[in-house]
Amino acid sequence: MKLYQSIAEKIRERIEQGYYQVNEKLPSIRTLSQEHDVSVSTAQQALLFLEKEHWIEVRAKSGSYVKAQLAAAEMPQPCRPAQYPLKVSQWKEVRALRSLYKGHSDDFLYLSSGMSDIDAPTLKPLLKIMSHLTIREGVRCLTPDTLQGAVELREQIARLALDGGTRLHPDDIITTTGCQEALAISLQALTKAGDVVAVESPGFYGLMQILKALDLQALEIPAHADDGMSLDALEMALDQWPIKAILVIPTENNPLGSTMPDENKVRLLKMTQRYNTPIIEDDIYGDLRYKQPRPRTLHSFDTEGRVILCSSFSKTMSAALRIGWVAPGRYKERIEHMKYIGTANTTTLTQLAIAEFIKQGYYERHVRTVRQQYRLNRDQLTHMLQTYFPKGTRISAPRGAYILWIELPGDVDTLLLNKRLVQHKIQIAPGVIFSASGKYRNCLRINYARPVPKSAVLAISQEAKELLAESLMPQ
Amino acid sequence: MKLYQSIAEKIRERIEQGYYQVNEKLPSIRTLSQEHDVSVSTAQQALLFLEKEHWIEVRAKSGSYVKAQLAAAEMPQPCRPAQYPLKVSQWKEVRALRSLYKGHSDDFLYLSSGMSDIDAPTLKPLLKIMSHLTIREGVRCLTPDTLQGAVELREQIARLALDGGTRLHPDDIITTTGCQEALAISLQALTKAGDVVAVESPGFYGLMQILKALDLQALEIPAHADDGMSLDALEMALDQWPIKAILVIPTENNPLGSTMPDENKVRLLKMTQRYNTPIIEDDIYGDLRYKQPRPRTLHSFDTEGRVILCSSFSKTMSAALRIGWVAPGRYKERIEHMKYIGTANTTTLTQLAIAEFIKQGYYERHVRTVRQQYRLNRDQLTHMLQTYFPKGTRISAPRGAYILWIELPGDVDTLLLNKRLVQHKIQIAPGVIFSASGKYRNCLRINYARPVPKSAVLAISQEAKELLAESLMPQ
Numbered sequence: 001m002k003l004y005q006s007i008a009e010k011i012r013e014r015i016e017q018g019y020y021q022v023n024e025k026l027p028s029i030r031t032l033s034q035e036h037d038v039s040v041s042t043a044q045q046a047l048l049f050l051e052k053e054h055w056i057e058v059r060a061k062s063g064s065y066v067k068a069q070l071a072a073a074e075m076p077q078p079c080r081p082a083q084y085p086l087k088v089s090q091w092k093e094v095r096a097l098r099s100l101y102k103g104h105s106d107d108f109l110y111l112s113s114g115m116s117d118i119d120a121p122t123l124k125p126l127l128k129i130m131s132h133l134t135i136r137e138g139v140r141c142l143t144p145d146t147l148q149g150a151v152e153l154r155e156q157i158a159r160l161a162l163d164g165g166t167r168l169h170p171d172d173i174i175t176t177t178g179c180q181e182a183l184a185i186s187l188q189a190l191t192k193a194g195d196v197v198a199v200e201s202p203g204f205y206g207l208m209q210i211l212k213a214l215d216l217q218a219l220e221i222p223a224h225a226d227d228g229m230s231l232d233a234l235e236m237a238l239d240q241w242p243i244k245a246i247l248v249i250p251t252e253n254n255p256l257g258s259t260m261p262d263e264n265k266v267r268l269l270k271m272t273q274r275y276n277t278p279i280i281e282d283d284i285y286g287d288l289r290y291k292q293p294r295p296r297t298l299h300s301f302d303t304e305g306r307v308i309l310c311s312s313f314s315k316t317m318s319a320a321l322r323i324g325w326v327a328p329g330r331y332k333e334r335i336e337h338m339k340y341i342g343t344a345n346t347t348t349l350t351q352l353a354i355a356e357f358i359k360q361g362y363y364e365r366h367v368r369t370v371r372q373q374y375r376l377n378r379d380q381l382t383h384m385l386q387t388y389f390p391k392g393t394r395i396s397a398p399r400g401a402y403i404l405w406i407e408l409p410g411d412v413d414t415l416l417l418n419k420r421l422v423q424h425k426i427q428i429a430p431g432v433i434f435s436a437s438g439k440y441r442n443c444l445r446i447n448y449a450r451p452v453p454k455s456a457v458l459a460i461s462q463e464a465k466e467l468l469a470e471s472l473m474p475q
Numbered sequence: 476m477k478l479y480q481s482i483a484e485k486i487r488e489r490i491e492q493g494y495y496q497v498n499e500k501l502p503s504i505r506t507l508s509q510e511h512d513v514s515v516s517t518a519q520q521a522l523l524f525l526e527k528e529h530w531i532e533v534r535a536k537s538g539s540y541v542k543a544q545l546a547a548a549e550m551p552q553p554c555r556p557a558q559y560p561l562k563v564s565q566w567k568e569v570r571a572l573r574s575l576y577k578g579h580s581d582d583f584l585y586l587s588s589g590m591s592d593i594d595a596p597t598l599k600p601l602l603k604i605m606s607h608l609t610i611r612e613g614v615r616c617l618t619p620d621t622l623q624g625a626v627e628l629r630e631q632i633a634r635l636a637l638d639g640g641t642r643l644h645p646d647d648i649i650t651t652t653g654c655q656e657a658l659a660i661s662l663q664a665l666t667k668a669g670d671v672v673a674v675e676s677p678g679f680y681g682l683m684q685i686l687k688a689l690d691l692q693a694l695e696i697p698a699h700a701d702d703g704m705s706l707d708a709l710e711m712a713l714d715q716w717p718i719k720a721i722l723v724i725p726t727e728n729n730p731l732g733s734t735m736p737d738e739n740k741v742r743l744l745k746m747t748q749r750y751n752t753p754i755i756e757d758d759i760y761g762d763l764r765y766k767q768p769r770p771r772t773l774h775s776f777d778t779e780g781r782v783i784l785c786s787s788f789s790k791t792m793s794a795a796l797r798i799g800w801v802a803p804g805r806y807k808e809r810i811e812h813m814k815y816i817g818t819a820n821t822t823t824l825t826q827l828a829i830a831e832f833i834k835q836g837y838y839e840r841h842v843r844t845v846r847q848q849y850r851l852n853r854d855q856l857t858h859m860l861q862t863y864f865p866k867g868t869r870i871s872a873p874r875g876a877y878i879l880w881i882e883l884p885g886d887v888d889t890l891l892l893n894k895r896l897v898q899h900k901i902q903i904a905p906g907v908i909f910s911a912s913g914k915y916r917n918c919l920r921i922n923y924a925r926p927v928p929k930s931a932v933l934a935i936s937q938e939a940k941e942l943l944a945e946s947l948m949p950q
């Protein structure tokens with residue numbers, strides 16, 4: 001960082017901390033140069049820099065003034081996806097993104113990932129518990145588990161589920177190798193090749209890829225960053241197409257950060273009653289809602305066993321554990337079959353360790369802590385994005401978890417953006433992979449489980465601005 | 476154990492070790508009582524017991540003589556399965572069997588399971604390694620792994636694979652959640668609903684159930700307990716049906732204990748070249764061959780990347796770890812996709828622990844030890860079966876691993892047998908689940924990873940004999 005930049009940074013911090021108020025006149029260049037012990041020309045450069053970055057404005061013959069705060073960014077708007085079922089593409093893109101990930105690395109910033117903050121100190125007791133379990137329980141850790149999963153864990157899951165209003169008996173639960181398996185076996189149980197499945201658009205790419213792999217057709221239902229899936233659109237679709245299942249992430253949707261209001265949940269269940277349509281609910285981010293109590297699950301409103309509830313400890317704890325679960329409702333036998341042929345039993349040690357972590361109260365303490373951290377990170381990131389990203393950028397407003405959905409103005413291709421970001425050792429999740437049909441080319445998803453460094457925001461913003469400029473140039 | 480039984484046991488051991496030869500006269504009762512320091516009546520009881528157990532015969536006015544050894548039992552004969560593809564049934568039976576298993580239990584004998592000896596002392600270092608890893612590596616154990624799996628483990632797998640003549644680069648390997656996942660994703664990658672897949676008959680029920688769940692048609696190819704799949708039958712089938720994949724367990728087949736000779740492997744590859752048919756090779760028991768070097772894999776003869784090699788550490792170590800792997804050959808991209816949508820990454824900690832266990836030389840020591848134990852168990856079990864089971868029983872002759880396939884004479888229904896065995900707290904694996912079409916009703920599979928108690932053999936034999944008698948009675 002150049003000297004003038006570090007001076008600018010100090011002044012910016014004072015603005016952010018309210019030391020210099022909006023519309024307040026800044027000290028003169030001479031005063032600033034004395035105060036920071038730099039030359040007059042360096043102080044001048046610092047002010048020029050701050051002006052370019054929209055922190056201050058220079059009024060002729062008067063001096064420098066702090067500019068007004070930014071208004072809340074607008075939310076991304078639902079777009080009109082194809083109104084007919086289609087095959088999913090984008091495996092190439094997902095694969096490329098995944099294969100760039102070489103495991104944990106301190107000098108590469110995977111803002112593209114869905115990874116939780118695994119460095120959180122409140123997660124540390126889990127390592128201790130695992131260490132103790134292998135010694136204390138010994139052979140138990142080597143004993144293959146039942147098909148349904150460790151009862152110790154299912155008991156704890158049933159207890160935690162009450163927070164979302166979900167009433168489950170441990171026998172209503174099957175543990176799985178992550179939420180991914182829960183989703184995959186549910187879809188396998190409900191569908192056969194060629195079937196139509198309704199999904200949110202934009203939608204989690206891991207879900208889209210299940211549809212692709214199983215040769216299902218995706219019917220994309222537009223979703224809003226505020227309240228999620230459009231039920232009007234879904235209702236029309238249900239009348240028109242033989243929808244075999246509906247996939248929905250009602251709380252803290254990935255990637256939109258949306259949450260479906262309770263009245264929509266009730267309406268959704270009513271709507272689908274007519275066709276007896278099964279619903280797969282992905283609640284993986286539910287416990288990471290910043291404000292408690294968390295929203296109720298769709299499952300908690302269901303009286304017919306038609307909602308299959310899927311979740312895991314990948315977002316609340318760590319995806320390295322590969323422990324999730326499914327409450328299969330009335331589809332239990334088929335789903336159990338799919339679980340059996342897919343992976344048979346689930347790893348014993350990680351199940352027992354998580355059960356113990358919850359039982360000893362560590363889970364609740366941990367999620368309470370990370371929720372606060374994630375909320376802070378969101379505020380900081382949102383501010384930076386509003387400040388530095390091109391004008392017209394739209395930003396989601398999640399009320400939980402740690403992912404942000406960004407819609408860039410104009411024709412910026414975020415796949416291209418990602419290519420350029422490799423040199424900065426940064427990756428974002430490009431929008432196209434969140435669509436069955438290659439939409440959302442100008443969108444991206446960013447992970448803020450750890451505070452996103454300003455340098456990264458600047459790098460992305462700079463590359464985005466260049467791409468924007470290029471896209472505006474006559475060919 | 477009563478005193479006379481322990482004396483009898485000592486004498487039996489001497490017979491087995493050749494100290495007392497066949498037709499040799501045993502010492503008198505008086506001599507035995509002095510030698511073992513017991514009363515004359517105890518020595519007498521011991522001899523009576525041995526007579527009842529067919530170890531000796533008492534010749535009037537002469538004394539006790541060692542009885543002739545039993546001739547080797549005949550092997551089960553291949554039966555003629557349906558010569559056309561059909562849907563798999565038997566999920567109900569598999570599910571019932573699995574749901575009876577309530578986890579480890581000291582008072583229930585799951586001879587039905589495929590479980591390794593997890594109490595083996597040579598496996599203990601794994602627990603220590605896991606305990607240390609969680610402390611030493613800390614956050615690494617919480618870091619989600621790449622899609623392909625931990626490179627530390629893939630390196631060790633590549634090294635071990637050389638024992639079977641398999642040449643793999645770590646990049647040729649994808650780690651999986653057990654061998655079950657390796658098999659399931661391979662089949663998913665190669666087939667779509669309705670396709671015909673050739674399987675050995677009898678065949679591993681976990682495989683049969685994948686076919687059922689994916690709505691594939693099974694074409695059962697008869698297999699012999701000695702050399703495995705009949706290639707003549709397969710050749711005819713290949714000409715007649717559009718076979719999309721061939722599933723085969725060439726080394727220590729489950730349930731038959733058969734091993735395909737190398738010349739058959741060469742012929743199999745040649746035969747399938749014409750139709751470019753992919754082959755899925757399950758090598759899960761390969762490393763448990765009693766005599767070393769172990770047989771070569773089919774994969775080691777393949778020059779076209781057409782053999783997909785699947786295995787895991789479930790049989791050599793423990794199925795609670797859920798770590799397996801697949802070498803997908805030319806089908807890598809599709810199989811990786813199926814792995815991604817099924818479970819995404821594989822558990823980090825168990826992968827790292829196994830890698831370390833192998834690297835430190837514990838794996839080789841462990842399998843060397845359990846191989847010996849399993850061989851001993853096989854000999855004892857075989858002897859007991861020959862001694863106590865109904866006349867006409869056929870028994871497989873495995874040269875590795877720890878499962879035995881038994882064909883009972885007559886019309887004994889082993890599903891019924893299993894029902895009666897519940898009161899004895901014993902379960903065997905009934906033959907029907909090893910067939911797509913409900914064959915092998917009079918067969919059963921027994922696990923001998925731990926020495927099978929004589930009381931269990933007697934209980935099974937007694938119930939089988941009763942069922943046999945009932946089946947012979949006029950209705």
Ligand SMILES: Cc1ncc(COP(=O)(O)O)c(C=O)c1O
Nearest residue numbers: 114178179180204254312314319
């Ligand atoms: C919405 C959603 N569902 C499911 C998953 C898969 O989770 P797991 O790691 O538990 O398989 C993810 C992770 O990226 C996700 O974001």
Ligand SMILES: Cc1ncc(COP(=O)(O)O)c(C=O)c1O
Nearest residue numbers: 589653654655679729787789794
């Ligand atoms: C032949 C065979 N293949 C695969 C499996 C499944 O193994 P895993 O526990 O590694 O999924 C078994 C276990 O029963 C087996 O016997």
